[in-house]
Amino acid sequence: MNPFASFRMPRTASGRKRGRNRGRSLGLLSPLALLLVLAACTGAAATPAPTITPTPTAVATAAPTATPAPAFPVTITDDEGTTVAVAAEPQRIVSLTPAATETLFAIGAGDRVAAKVEDISPFPPEADGLPVVATYQGVDIEQIVSLKADLVIAGGLGFTPPAAVAQLRSLGIPVIVLYAESVDEALAGIDAVGLASGRAEAASALTTAMRTEFDRLAALVQSSPRPLTFYEIDATSEIYTVPAGSLYDELLRLAGADPITTDASYQISLEKLITANPAVILLGDGGYTTPADVAARPNWSGIKAVVDGNIFPVNDTLITRPGPRLVDGLRALIAALHPEVQL
Amino acid sequence: MIRVDDVTALYRDRAALRDVSLRVDSGERVAIIGPNGAGKSTLLRVIAGLLRPVTGTVELGGERVDRLDRMVVARRLAVVPQLPVLPFATTVEEVVALGRLPHEHPVRGMRPADRAAVAAAIERVGVGHLLGRDARELSLGERQLVLLAMAVAQAAPVLVLDEPTVHLDLRHQVEVMELVEDLNTRDGTTILAVLHDLGLAAHFFPRLILLDRGRVVADGPPAEVLAPERIREVFGVDPAFVRLRP
Amino acid sequence: MVAASGLLLLAIALVAGIAAGSVAIAPTDTLGILARRVLGLELAPTWTVAAETIVMDLRLPRVLTAMVVGGGLAVAGAAFQGLLRNPLADPYVLGTASGAALGAAIAVLIPVRALILQFGLLHALAFIGALGAVFVVYRLSRVGSSAPMTSLLLTGYAVSSLLAAGLAMAMYLSGTGLRQIFAYLLGGFEAATWGRLAVAAPLILVAGLVILLRARSLNGMLLGEEAAAHLGIDVRRERALLLTMASLATAAAVAISGLIGFVGLVAPHVVRLLVGPNARLVLPLAALLGASLMVGADLLARLLGEIPVGVVTAVVGAPFFLALLRRAHSGYEL
Numbered sequence: 001m002n003p004f005a006s007f008r009m010p011r012t013a014s015g016r017k018r019g020r021n022r023g024r025s026l027g028l029l030s031p032l033a034l035l036l037v038l039a040a041c042t043g044a045a046a047t048p049a050p051t052i053t054p055t056p057t058a059v060a061t062a063a064p065t066a067t068p069a070p071a072f073p074v075t076i077t078d079d080e081g082t083t084v085a086v087a088a089e090p091q092r093i094v095s096l097t098p099a100a101t102e103t104l105f106a107i108g109a110g111d112r113v114a115a116k117v118e119d120i121s122p123f124p125p126e127a128d129g130l131p132v133v134a135t136y137q138g139v140d141i142e143q144i145v146s147l148k149a150d151l152v153i154a155g156g157l158g159f160t161p162p163a164a165v166a167q168l169r170s171l172g173i174p175v176i177v178l179y180a181e182s183v184d185e186a187l188a189g190i191d192a193v194g195l196a197s198g199r200a201e202a203a204s205a206l207t208t209a210m211r212t213e214f215d216r217l218a219a220l221v222q223s224s225p226r227p228l229t230f231y232e233i234d235a236t237s238e239i240y241t242v243p244a245g246s247l248y249d250e251l252l253r254l255a256g257a258d259p260i261t262t263d264a265s266y267q268i269s270l271e272k273l274i275t276a277n278p279a280v281i282l283l284g285d286g287g288y289t290t291p292a293d294v295a296a297r298p299n300w301s302g303i304k305a306v307v308d309g310n311i312f313p314v315n316d317t318l319i320t321r322p323g324p325r326l327v328d329g330l331r332a333l334i335a336a337l338h339p340e341v342q343l
Numbered sequence: 344m345i346r347v348d349d350v351t352a353l354y355r356d357r358a359a360l361r362d363v364s365l366r367v368d369s370g371e372r373v374a375i376i377g378p379n380g381a382g383k384s385t386l387l388r389v390i391a392g393l394l395r396p397v398t399g400t401v402e403l404g405g406e407r408v409d410r411l412d413r414m415v416v417a418r419r420l421a422v423v424p425q426l427p428v429l430p431f432a433t434t435v436e437e438v439v440a441l442g443r444l445p446h447e448h449p450v451r452g453m454r455p456a457d458r459a460a461v462a463a464a465i466e467r468v469g470v471g472h473l474l475g476r477d478a479r480e481l482s483l484g485e486r487q488l489v490l491l492a493m494a495v496a497q498a499a500p501v502l503v504l505d506e507p508t509v510h511l512d513l514r515h516q517v518e519v520m521e522l523v524e525d526l527n528t529r530d531g532t533t534i535l536a537v538l539h540d541l542g543l544a545a546h547f548f549p550r551l552i553l554l555d556r557g558r559v560v561a562d563g564p565p566a567e568v569l570a571p572e573r574i575r576e577v578f579g580v581d582p583a584f585v586r587l588r589p
Numbered sequence: 590m591v592a593a594s595g596l597l598l599l600a601i602a603l604v605a606g607i608a609a610g611s612v613a614i615a616p617t618d619t620l621g622i623l624a625r626r627v628l629g630l631e632l633a634p635t636w637t638v639a640a641e642t643i644v645m646d647l648r649l650p651r652v653l654t655a656m657v658v659g660g661g662l663a664v665a666g667a668a669f670q671g672l673l674r675n676p677l678a679d680p681y682v683l684g685t686a687s688g689a690a691l692g693a694a695i696a697v698l699i700p701v702r703a704l705i706l707q708f709g710l711l712h713a714l715a716f717i718g719a720l721g722a723v724f725v726v727y728r729l730s731r732v733g734s735s736a737p738m739t740s741l742l743l744t745g746y747a748v749s750s751l752l753a754a755g756l757a758m759a760m761y762l763s764g765t766g767l768r769q770i771f772a773y774l775l776g777g778f779e780a781a782t783w784g785r786l787a788v789a790a791p792l793i794l795v796a797g798l799v800i801l802l803r804a805r806s807l808n809g810m811l812l813g814e815e816a817a818a819h820l821g822i823d824v825r826r827e828r829a830l831l832l833t834m835a836s837l838a839t840a841a842a843v844a845i846s847g848l849i850g851f852v853g854l855v856a857p858h859v860v861r862l863l864v865g866p867n868a869r870l871v872l873p874l875a876a877l878l879g880a881s882l883m884v885g886a887d888l889l890a891r892l893l894g895e896i897p898v899g900v901v902t903a904v905v906g907a908p909f910f911l912a913l914l915r916r917a918h919s920g921y922e923l
Contacts (some may be wrong), residue, residue: 433865
């Protein structure tokens with residue numbers, strides 16, 4: 001254990017990263033919103049923090065050989081800037097973010113996952129039977145120790161409590177903390193998981209394919225009109241939408257939208273929303289809010305999207321979980337925004 | 344024993360004592376009298392070292408009281424405190440035992456000698472029947488006796504009392520005065536008491552010090568201090584209200 | 590007699606605290622691990638390495654931290670009650686809690702992540718905030734006051750309110766950090782490590798010991814400051830010393846475990862009910878009781894699925910306290 005381990009913010013983090021997901025957390029203040037937070041944080045949908053994002057700097061110190069045998073030990077700089085050494089190919093991996101669970105299964109390391117975080121929108125089905133060692137309430141360190149975990153992948157920005165990360169590290173268990181606030185960071189996170197789990201090549205193949213698909217999809221809508229779009233994260237009490245510069249924001253732009261963004265608080269006032277007058281409303285909270293609900297809200301009836309009936313639910317999980325299905329998220333956004341485009 | 348030289352002291356930024364000088368020798372029994380606001384309690388506080396005079400000095404046993412450690416002062420001079428509100432349930436015995444604070448072992452607490460002193464004080468003040476009771480449930484008069492027992496247990500050569508009889512009925516007033524007299528004559532304890540009741544003062548104290556507006560205006564035997572014209576002048580009442588022992 | 594019961598209670602709490610957890614470890618293995626690692630007996634391990642790590646590096650530091658924090662808060666609570674002569678005083682009465690909370694919240698807002706001796710910015714600012722709040726309260730209360738203890742209490746109340754407003758603002762601004770602040774406010778021992786215990790425990794133990802050795806001063810204050818002075822207590826010096834030590838113990842406790850209420854308030858009262866107000870008895874026994882209660886509360890919190898310890902102490906403590914007051918109405922009132 002290294003008591004002097006230092007956590008630097010990654011270069012890319014640049015302050016605004018810390019503001020991520022503020023809206024959801026504030027939701028704690030109302031009971032319904034609390035449920036949302038639970039949903040969000042433990043699950044897919046909101047996977048707030050599990051935004052895995054690797055700092056783009058996942059660096060193997062071991063000489064990269066071309067042989068298929070992955071070279072261990074590897075040293076990885078995680079998204080908090082912590083240098084983490086993984087001594088040998090991990091056999092009992094604990095995934096503390098839904099995105100990492102998906103990634104590990106997608107790159108063929110699923111059989112070595114020993115336990116996972118609670119996931120309210122579980123994926124893939126193969127992971128269903130895994131023991132759950134973390135919930136929104138906290139991380140069961142004892143279980144992780146007793147499973148003899150040799151690699152833990154945790155979420156940054158407080159998704160995994162920092163105290164739990166510190167404790168696991170003090171017990172000599174390598175912990176990689178990931179979060180993503182852009183597509184690049186999401187892909188770097190997948191590469192980092194690949195490197196740490198000994199599936200670097202599979203991860204690299206996955207991210208290359210994902211990048212190609214991102215480029216292809218983005219090209220499809222490049223010349224389409226860009227509707228002014230309000231993406232609703234939650235409007236149970238306060239109204240929450242996407243912060244400028246977030247992963248949400250980037251995906252919406254890639255999908256050919258002109259998103260109404262807010263600051264790192266995630267909150268936007270109804271006045272601003274009405275003044276902006278969006279042409280399209282996307283319901284990230286479509287699981288419990290219907291277009292009819294939105295139309296029935298007092299003072300929303302004059303908004304262009306409501307008048308025109310352009311209110312569409314989208315699968316929030318796909319958009320916010322920086323795992324292998326992020327391309328599906330972009331696809332879902334394009335399908336909602338530009339139904340005329342052939343995917 | 345007690346020596347006050349040219350003391351001027353403030354109470355709430357107002358001169359409560361002006362150029363007060365007095366001496367009380369070992370074994371004396373002295374009552375301080377005077378109208379409200381004369382500076383009696385301030386004088387006691389100055390003598391006990393709780394209030395630092397603006398000018399002048401106070402000596403206790405030949406040493407300046409402001410240079411003595413509080414524990415040393417407490418072993419030389421015991422004060423019957425004003426009635427406090429106790430924050431926790433506290434038995435009478437526990438209150439009396441507080442009088443041994445200046446003598447007990449600082450960490451381990453009371454030694455056998457301390458326990459004996461507590462028992463003796465309880466016996467002497469006559470509060471044995473109250474022992475196990477919560478001091479907060481006692482009448483004002485009973486509490487006053489308990490606090491007197493505490494000061495007696497402190498076993499200091501000087502005992503200072505501030506209005507020790509205000510809450511007592513006549514019989515208890517007399518009993519307390521007799522006890523004070525007994526402590527003085529039998530044990531040699533120097534007594535310094537602030538009294539409102541001029542009759543009790545004159546009856547039980549061979550020497551009175553009369554304060555008025557912060558100054559000592561008379562010091563001597565009762566008959567001399569409580570001259571009718573002085574009573575009229577200082578207290579503003581008909582001297583007939585004050586009955587003196589012939 | 591009472592002391593022996595207290596020690597027994599603490600021993601039971603210790604064993605139970607180490608024996609229970611989310612992973613089942615046979616009691617014999619638990620004892621075996623402790624015998625081998627703590628007592629140094631040459632036993633052939635019948636247990637896994639993981640079990641040994643869980644007992645030695647997770648549960649033992651956790652239980653010991655709970656003990657030290659519980660004992661420290663109980664002693665600090667007894668000291669504050671005695672000094673302020675107020676039975677409703679607890680270790681947080683002079684702003685320690687709100688100061689620590691604000692410090693922790695500010696730490697969450699600062700985008701710097703550094704660990705020194707396993708302590709993050711949150712712990713450091715919580716500690717500084719707690720001490721800073723008491724210092725400010727103490728200084729403000731001394732301005733021309735004839736009733737210093739009342740003034741201290743009221744100033745503590747005012748400063749706490751102000752800090753609480755700051756905390757609300759910090760929470761509002763905290764974004765993702767809100768959960769972290771919330772977890773801190775509720776308190777807990779799940780993050781306990783040997784390293785943290787090694788830093789906090791000496792502070793709490795030394796401060797507690799100093800208070801224990803000044804029991805005489807606390808006894809003197811029973812009759813008020815003026816009477817204490819007549820009984821030989823240097824009131825200003827003792828008050829400053831005791832306030833400092835009690836605040837130090839509280840700040841260290843709060844920095845490692847967050848805000849855990851009731852133990853510091855209840856433990857001294859229970860002990861006074863049993864042995865009276867003599868601080869020489871109250872302080873050490875309250876330490877034993879506070880330590881046992883805290884380990885018990887933490888155990889309960891763990892068995893209920895890692896709910897916050899602060900919730901357990903409040904949910905168990907409040908009704909218990911009320912029952913105590915009703916039952917003891919004749920002999921003991923606040």
